[in-house]
Amino acid sequence: MTTIHLADWLNARIDRAREEPVYRQLLEAMQQAILTGQLASGAKLPSSRMLAADISVARNTVLHVYEQLTAEGYVTSTTGSGTYVADTAPNDRAAVRKPQEPADETPRKPCLISKRGARLIAHAGVAPKQWGAFMPGVPDVAEFPSRTWSRLQSRLWKRASPDLLTYAPGGGYRPLRRALSDYLRVARSVKCTPDQIIITTGIHQSIDLAVRLLTDSGDRAWVEEPCYWGVRSVLQASGLTLVPVPVDEEGLNPSARDMAAPPRIALVTPSHQYPLGMVMSLARRRALLEFARQHGVWIIEDDYDSEFRYRSRPLSSLQGLDDAGQVIYVGSLGKMMFPGLRMGYMVVPENLVDTFRTGVAELYREGQLMQQAVMTEFILDGHLTSHVRRMRGLYDERRQLLIDAIGAHFGETLAVRGDEAGLHFVLELPGNASDRAITDDALASGVVTRPLTHYYMNQEDARRGLMLGYACVPNAEIAPAFAKLAGVIERALSAVEAGS
Template sequence: MLTEYLSGQIEKLAQRDDLPLHRKLYEALRRAILDGKLASGHRLPASRELAHDLQLSRNTVVAALNQLNVEGLLTSHVGRGTYVSDRPAQKAARRQPPPVSQDTKLSKRGQRILTNFSAEQLEIYPFTSGIVDFSAFPIALWRRLQHKHWRMAYPDMLDYSYSGGHAPLRNAVASYLRVFRNMSIDKEQVIITSGTQQSLELCAQILADLDDTVWIEDPAYWGAVKAFMATGLRLHPVAVDGQGLAPQSLSGAPSPRLIYVTPSHQYPTGVVMSLARRQEILAIARKHKAWVLEDDYDSEFRFSGPSIEAMAALDTDQRVLYMGSFSKVLYPGLKLGYLVVPRGLAAPLKQAHYDLNRPGQIPLQAALAEFIEMGHFSTALRDARHSYAERRRCLLEALKPCLGALAHISGADQGLHLCVNLPVAVDDKGLAQRIGAMGLTVRALSAYCVERKDLRGIVIGYGYAPLAEIQRYGPILAKAISAALARLA
């Protein structure tokens, strides 16, 4: 019954070439819920089953279900299935979070975090940057490893974990970084965290005082901006140019305590920091006795050009703290990453991590350590590189018609997103909205700017959309960008 109804609704949207399939399924399910055809508490078939019955890919079904989950119309419980939420109509009416008003009980800091530079609602559509292909994760193997480590979990493994994380995982991370990032480190310098967000907060809490200055890139990764706001630091935005964060423009700038950079693939422009600039920043850090926070979030995916050394590998003064994450190669909900610290900081930062975060999660870390040791991580990485390289090639091909004197791409050599840079006269937020109305999420470059007013562009991810969707919707993106440029004439 449900299958027939959904197929019929999707059929009705057949003319809407601009809507991707997952969006059509989303619309059909949303209608069914709001019209009461699917009542509160109704259990939906599993995504695999639904995909089979509707003859859609599982990715398509998962994308539609995820969006309805985010909007509160569905509720998923691991192992128990997906249900229509209680009173979904009211929830739908509240889809947008209410604006943060001045008379709330939030602290000034809380209001600042929520209103400034706001992170958008999670939208898992083709071209959303920062989202990877979850469907590629070897879930059955992972389940087996997790079961095994839960079965073996001796009481110590259920404690908070004092030593910076499970030793075999720290060892595996250190080996990986010695080989792939040329870093001379040992496992005692590695601290397992719940991802880069936590690594950033830990560094800000322990290495800087309230009102100390952190230099950040402009445009910037909003996650880092929020971590620094939350820890009471003063943000000093530094413009990024074609070589990365550009300190030469900083005569009279406040002395930094921390310098946050994404040198391998600046987020969001994708610019690679030149060697000269890396050395310049290390020299500034030395002069000001500042710490460099190197966020190496997607260096696993390098598609062309020479490989780039981590700043941590160039650092002779023990000034760089290096952050990596398993969010991109595996999946973000795993919530595991690592912080590699200079030897002299290892003991205090492990202690602080224990005191502030009570990390725990050792059985999970043990499963991941075995996943890496048995070579599954390398396999997952190799497959992901191959698959993302194809998607990137296809996206670049599709974007060709809109490129030229007015539009150029940056950041396509690495990572899972690229940026189409546009003239300052283009309303990039309006353009992103028009593209969004077609069910294709992209982000405006100006939305990442902290102070700058001179940047316009569209940030496009190719990690999530399957190749077929990139082939199909890439030209639509290019057309929308060309139309925005034509308006300038």
């Protein structure tokens, strides 16, 4: 393209009816022409006055485009000489190759993600839909006292100090850590001081921080079989060697072979195993703590939703039994409040406080102090306790409504497992059924559920079942939504019977 034809070329590409400003269209068109070589390196551009007249725009528009092209290196401009297209071609390393160096004729492969990244993406468990019947692990955010939260937030913003608008100090907002230490001692029997609490963005970050500070790539990590896919992904992405340890009705049940090769860390959900729902027995807890003490094993206790227990008071934490300082306790405020809050905490042994404070500041440059200050007021004014109490009653109603709906469709044919606590339970399926196929068909019908087999590392031993979350489903919608799911299940089971 010569500069003589530039005006015609631009006129064909400028659409004055579009909402996008003519300036932006003109800039992008000229950038494209230069990058593709249609405007060759060294070509002289027409004067701003001439081009403005030829394409019927204000001269200032063309001047602004020329200035932007100059600033970004597309053109060079010399007073009295004119504006020229710059040489933007990348350096050709082949052009400076020594004569004796043969050209590499092997075609270059495109840049791909790492093996670790590919493994993470291939086994990702994140769902395309995060709300509705029967998404597990999601609280009812519509019931959150948003007006109370907004009032507290407004009050703090009116007198916001610079201290609340900068990076968080090591460990997070101290008044929040003090409020949480009081709450955890009473509600979860956690032994801690405010200094031992580290505020994070949630359980994923808490575990990621612990893994980065306490393990090296290749170290062994015990995980429950089955376990939460998100935690498994965090550990695998850190280069750890995962050892799936089966659970039974008393919780984690390591074999003699497992115990013969002690791991560096063991990640457990003792108060409400995820996803099956059993509670680790006191004998197993004591055995795990003694094993950790003898072999220098770090235990990460994931206490993700233990506030919601329906047939008894919330159980004491494993950390409360730890006298050797081997347990790192992690929890989330998102399950009690709303997931978008992205606020969690960890309780670390006293000898690791400085290490974790430095680590969280160095790796993540934490902030959100204003949100932490609002959370502090929410706790101290008693709103957290009253909200959890109210939601526990509401979730219990919904849990029972879903169990009743299951009974109405299947009687005692399909068993419910792990319904004593939390925000979900498991609906067991026959071993020859495909819970993944049922999940896909249910989603097509507008119902969300998760296949139990997805939580197993060893698929040969995986139980079949559906993870059913009831917390975020309004009472009146539970029976109709399950009726849709029941139809999907019935068709799948009939097909299995017909093919057997």
